Amino acid sequence: MGRHFLFYKSRYSRLVKPKVIAIVGPTSSGKSSLGIYLAQKLKGEVISADSRQVYKGLNIGTGKVTKKEMASIKHHLLSIASPKKQFTVDDFVKRAEQAVSLIYQTNNKIPIVVGGTGLYVDMVLGRMAYPAVPPNPALRTQLENKSLQKLFTQLQKLDPRRAATIERGNKRRIIRAIEIAKAIGMSPLPDPESKYNVLWLGINPPQEKLHKNIHTRLLARMKAGMVAEARRLHKSGLSYKRMEALGLEYRHLARLLQKKISEEQFLIELERDIKNYAKRQHRWFKRNQNITWVTSKTQAALLAKAFLSR
Secondary structure, three states, X not given: OOOOOOOEEOOOOOEEOOEEEEEEOOOOOOHHHHHHHHHHHHOEEEEEOOOOOOEOOOOXXXXXXXXXXXXXXXXXXXXXXXXXXXXXHHHHHHHHHHHHHHHHHHOOOEEEEEOOOHHHHHHHOOOOOOOOOOOOHHHHHHHHOOOHHHHHXXXXXXXXXXXXXXXXXXXXXXXXXXXXXXHHOOOOOOOOOOOOEEEEEEEOOOHHHHHHHHHHHHHHHHHHOHHHHHHHHHHOOOOHHHHHHOOHHHHHHHHHHOOOOOHXXXXXXXXXXXXXXXXXXXXXXXXXXXXXXXXXXXHHHHHHHXXXXX
């Protein structure tokens, strides 16, 4: 079945976990490029772990990797869901586990999980136990009428650990976090029974360079037609309310299209929020002591090859 076959027993009858490479870090740090590079070097396939790139049509706004940039490397979990409906963490974990199995058993390659949505990455790779908390419609209705600030303050009291890493402008995610906290208390801790043997690689450029990357990338997306993309999405039935719930770029795009803010305000406020989001991403991943922070593709490739040879 090949050297990377999913789950097998050695002659000592010990379960051998499949090897997975994870590439994490803040937005605009170069994760996608490194993932493709390692996939080329190691005969791997990429599993995207991004909470917005799972949606169809959210391409320019999310900075989704293009067909050309993929360089013929197969990518999983991109553009698989309608943006009109919520794609949950549970949905992601199920689809990601299926992708890992497919890459090993059918394609006999190495899964490379690439993304900055820390919750998604940690859930699927076993750093957090999935909270099996069903939706509470009555609570959601009650919370929906509260302001973002009041919701965030409530979450800080209920679960300060989750509040420290959550995207503060994402009302839907804050409400879900409150829902979980009210049901089970603090957010789940790492799951000691992870299914995978993971090599954690992180990218975190110096702040000055990262901020420059964020600025350059934002201007490039504007030039590529990010506003026109949002306008098309709205015309195709994506409501402004749902667009705002998608967070970050789409929250600001919804306000721009409704003329609630000027284009100048849009650029200033969005860039500020992306930088703040990058800080929260770094805080999230900084908690993971298993991450090796790399500074070059060559270093990452050497670490990956040594990991796979063990």
